[in-house]
Amino acid sequence: MQHFDYIFTGSGLSALMTIYEMVLSGKFKDKSILLIDENAKKVNDRTWCFWDEDNLFEEIVSKKWNQAIFANEKFNRVLELTPYQYKKINGLDFYELVFKKIAEHKNIHFLNQKVVDFTELGNHCIVKTEQESFTCNKIFNSIYNPKVVTTQTKFPLIHQHFVGWFIKSKEDVFTPNCATFMDFSVEQKGNTRFMYVLPTSENEALLEYTLFSKNLLPKEEYEAEIQKYIENLGITEYEVIEKEQGNIPMTCYPFWKHNTKNIINIGSAGGWTKASTGYTFKNAYKKSKALVEFLEKNISTSLDKTDFKRFHKKDKFWFYDLLLLDILSSKNELGSKIFSSMFKEGNSTVIFKFLDEETSFLEDLQVIWRCPKILFVKALFGRMFHL
Incomplete structure (x- = not known):
């Protein structure tokens, strides 16, 4: 079996962010790294938004907003975000940025296969795909296993689930410099439900019907609520350009307890999502930087003293x-x-x-x-x- 220093099982946001930080560090050039995922990351399958004042990934930010609306059935408030800006990054732009960067490094490899199993055996680990197996020193796992959370009752699990339509309308109804952060004026129906709107022009916007709740809805219900909201905006004609759908786990379950000396869970699998909001991009950025600094500290000598059981923080x-x-x-x-x-x-x-x-x-x-x-x-x- 071929051996690597590090294997990443899954190539989600946190895995790619961590590898990107490794590349920027310059201290992992002598480490052989393998990234395995059945998804080749060739399509724009999602968008990420975050508030920022530090020009984070500025070269791929597709849109910025200086204001944001918060509303419910009783009031509507325009929030001035200064010194922050609310920013959007398209998934495909991020994938292309990272893969272009890692392609410059011969020690990093990507394998388009499905991981079916991985385990730690003494001082090394084994990763199995549907086609072959590999050994490595360390595993960075971002494949989320919902059973870890759903089989326990001590820590609640809430889903942030949504369906989004990017539309182009006949009428000019949007304010391009003002996003709608949360609009709770939609009918709550016993849940936490809101609309989220990201305008890119006066007649183009991404509208997402979002819930923080335990149970998902039939897709038709999300889309019916989006249609109703569009009508309430005064739009009579529009075209749906793109659609997206997502489900983000929101939980304070201590995923770090499943880390071992040589296996660390990252991303949603490691609890890197901000539990109270479901935001992932900024959290993944901070966690990946901290993880790479942790690795640097422990490989500063010829002997790798990295123990992933020591990488966690409960604050x-x-x-x-x-x-x-x-x-x-x-x-x-x-x-x-x-x-x-x-x-x-x-x-x-x-x-x-x-x-x-x-x-x-x-x-x-x-x-x-x-x-x-x-x-x-x-x-x-x-x-x-x-x-």
């Missing part, structure tokens, strides 16, 4: 997210109330900084204090006996 933001998920798991219809309390009059810059996990404790309180206090106090007492 105050993990606990904040856990309390919110506890509430949404038992009372899913309260999502609109909670998010509206934050955004109605709160400082939008501090809120986005808080959601990026970059606030001080005093700044945390500015956000938390606006939330329904009784709900979170009850969740706190309930969780104190279940950690």
Whole structure:
């Protein structure tokens, strides 16, 4: 069997981000790296959005917004995002950027096959595809196994699930410089449901009908709600240019407990998704940088001392997210109330900084204090006996 230093099982966002950081580091040129995935990453299968003030991946940002709308059935607020901008990156642009970069390095290889199994055997690991097997020193796994979470009850699992249409309309109804971050004016139907709108011109936009809930819907229901929302905007004629569909797990389950000395779970498989919002891009960027720095520190000598069981962090933001998920798991219809309390009059810059996990404790309180206090106090007492 062919041997590699590192094998990545799956080539999702976090795997590609980690390899990209390895390349930028320049300290892994002597490491043989294999990336395995049944998906060749040749199509634009998704978009990622994030708020940013540091020109992150600026060369492939396809659209920026300086303002964002938050709304429910009672109020509509335009948020000034300065110093942030809300940014969108198309999946295919990111794939092409990373694969172009890694193609310049002969030590990195991509294999378009399906991984069926991997395991650790003493000081090395084995990865099996449908066609062949390989050995390696370390595995970076981003293949999400839902059973890890669904077979336990200690940590709730909420899905962020959505269907999106990118449309071109006859009427000019959109404001190109203003995204709709969350519009809870849509009927909640006992869940946390909102519309998310990313305009690229006065008559073009991506509209996504999104839920934070335990159960998915028939595709027809998402699309019926999108059609209703389009009609309410005053659009009479439009063309659907592209469609997308997704399901992002939102959970505070401690995935790191499944890491071993030589196998680490990354991406959704490692809990890298921001549990309270489902945002992945910025979190993957931060986690991948931290992981590569961890690797650099442990391979600084001729002896590789990397132990993946030591790479994890449980901080105050993990606990904040856990309390919110506890509430949404038992009372899913309260999502609109909670998010509206934050955004109605709160400082939008501090809120986005808080959601990026970059606030001080005093700044945390500015956000938390606006939330329904009784709900979170009850969740706190309930969780104190279940950690």
